[in-house]
Amino acid sequence: MVTLEDVARHAGVSLATASRVLNGSARQVGAGLRAKVEQAAAELGYRTNVAAQTLARGAGNVIGLVVHDLVDPYFAAIADGAVRAAEAHGMVVMVGTTHRDPAKEIAYVSSLGAQRARAVILAGSRTDDPSAAALRAELDRYRNGGGRVAVIGQDLLGTDTVAVANRAGAAALAEALTAMGHRDFAVLAGPPGLITAVDRCEGFAGALPGPAPQIVHGPFDRDGGYAAARSIGPGVTCVFAVNDVMAVGALAAFRERGVRVPDDVSLAGFDDIATLRDLVPALTTVRLPLAELGARAVELALGDGEEPSVVHVEGEVVIRESVRAR
Amino acid sequence: MVTLEDVARHAGVSLATASRVLNGSARQVGAGLRAKVEQAAAELGYRTNVAAQTLARGAGNVIGLVVHDLVDPYFAAIADGAVRAAEAHGMVVMVGTTHRDPAKEIAYVSSLGAQRARAVILAGSRTDDPSAAALRAELDRYRNGGGRVAVIGQDLLGTDTVAVANRAGAAALAEALTAMGHRDFAVLAGPPGLITAVDRCEGFAGALPGPAPQIVHGPFDRDGGYAAARSIGPGVTCVFAVNDVMAVGALAAFRERGVRVPDDVSLAGFDDIATLRDLVPALTTVRLPLAELGARAVELALGDGEEPSVVHVEGEVVIRESVRAR
DNA sequence: GCATACTGGGAAATCGCTTTCCGGGAGGAT
């Protein structure tokens, strides 16, 4: 491998000068030497050793992104946004997938700390269980080492946050559905302890003028929606799944049982994942700018680093065929 | 940050011993000292500085994965498999997305080289255009620096490869469709220069006993399928899209124009992406073990490194509702 | 014309870890 020293020798300058030319520095270098160094680097095919650079500088160019599941379109979209934004800043993204295991989330933060990652971004909502304390401890340690942390979702870790208006979005959806004549709702509410799920569920229920909705708990994924939909009691005219992948599962369950959407029951989700586009019927949902969430988190984490700041993002109700007025 | 030296001092041993205990080494360390070091590390909250380790060892624990688009379920599934496999080997994955720009692909390989990444995995098929030479040059340079390269798709870069039997899979599909009574086909063939697309198209066409299929070229993504489907001529009873996302687009186009699938025309894709599961009608396709592709590529790239080896993966025809016998 | 910046170049000290090499002590064979 060609090292900086090789380049310097080849160009007939000192190591310091070569470094200043090739890897950016506050100091200026004269045009003549600068050209010589650049040419030498090109001829030799020099490539910076990022590990050495990271060691010397004390900070790397890696941004860590921790998601639950890359196959879930929700996280895929966020990751996409994050990768693009990182790229624009000359950073590169390392992804970890936890598959909803809090221990793995902690392990990833720890590993990213070891990498001296510039920032870590946590996507995917937290539960309120005891492992949260351990995660917080790990994050604190990471930050004490000079790292930055940004969270996508709820503002509860005391860090930079891209906060999603889950309650408001769900409430707006509830109002829209009510305005279309629905009164008897079921909510596929996800896991009882998952903050995002709880917020959406409560936001929705709180905005309902009529009777309290039927609440069905279950996993936060497609199969969770599928299972939950099968245990909805009678008399419901409209079902709200707290995220789109659950709604997709619910739709499959309805289809299998011969329940027609929207003729027999209306259905709405939350997130507006890309794959909804080709679903029949098209799914009513609350649109979130997913790629933007990822990108904003990156910007935040790369920001100047004063007080932890919170960016608020709102959802927009999108009514599609899966809901019919009563 | 607490360094290894801090730990060594705290434990009253030398740097070398601490290193051997904490970061794995061929050499043994006596039980007494080992315990002291471990305790000191725990008390101080020591965390290895990976950058320093990489520098000293000359090889890091990063695997680079370059895909076209994380939002495409095909790549998401591959990435998921790769991340899991990497994790099992104590490695971590850095993803880059090219959005089908060959220049970006090269840039990522270069950047991964600078990271001293242990291996880079290229997913997403290549074109046969001139930039291929530049990519090859960059890959060679990377390998000369001691890196490993694995490619998912076609065996044409002279590296470790997870080769997909595109021709055979498409041929098997053609036979299955023919056996169901179809004779008049259209192929949504993707871009003319894209190897994967060409292989699937030719494999399909070559296995057809009847007249040559109608070939419609277009982009390799959902919208490409949508557009291509709209320009299919009359008389066709069955359409083969060279990948699933294109088939999904085609389905949307048909639906909009009132063409019923499978009543008016049958439709098949290739890949068996996860999102097909909730499509109506369920899509006939050739199943590829996508996550496994990613995982196998990682194994290959981490293998002992003799001759470049090629793993062959076959597709399996899966007939679903979107195809009807004639 | 002289003191005072200011500019750009280079020598050398880090950064935190791995690993080679050296050496002392324990154990086995003769």
Added chain:
DNA sequence: ATCCTCCCGGAAAGCGATTTCCCAGTATGC
């Protein structure tokens, strides 16, 4: 008891950059 191995601990030389000083040369202010 002597000699040879092993075995394991430590000192120190890198790994490839960045950055702080130090310095000479030139520009600036009066």
